[in-house]
Amino acid sequence: RKEVEQDPGPFNVPEGATVAFNCTYSNSASQSFFWYRQDCRKEPKLLMSVYSSGNEDGRFTAQLNRASQYISLLIRDSKLSDSATYLCVVNKGTYKYIFGTGTRLKVLA
């Protein structure tokens, strides 16, 4: 089993739709969780950290479920510019982060 698993997609959604991605992790001792965004042939960039109580940043909401060992990302009112690959990242230990393979999102006009 991979340490961090994501549905590769693609998720094809119309503009204005709401879409959600999940990411499961295997190490119950993990303490830090992140969502990064990666555009085609570009570097990953932090989208948001995921806090225990859940957190929101504009149209983006991240949730953590420690009991079931997954994190989620909800995007409301999808824009064309949201088309990208979303990487789930879990801290494994000091200076060690495990990246998921990413979920590809395509927002269609």
Place this chain on the structure above:
Amino acid sequence: NAGVTQTPKFQVLKTGQSMTLQCAQDMNHNSMYWYRQDPGMGLRLIYYSASEGTTDKGEVPNGYNVSRLNKREFSLRLESAAPSQTSVYFCASSPPGTGRQETQYFGPGTRLLVL
């Protein structure tokens, strides 16, 4: 403010050749990392440097060496390139902290093809 820069952007090597990938950051970050990204796999950590003067192995260090030249620069060396090292290489840095929750800032990547 350039952030994290990497050179070269693209390189073609023949099997057995050596090369050094350069990375520099101007954000006064303590920690720096080298990752590789292959299709169907997440970014995998090759080596990291928690602070100037220290380096440690990551998940896939075989075939690579690193040098933390100073606080700004962290280079990755392939002594004898193999086709299995064909990949996109990303350098990253992060600000001071515990090493467990800091944002990583990535460079634009180096695309390496080994024939």
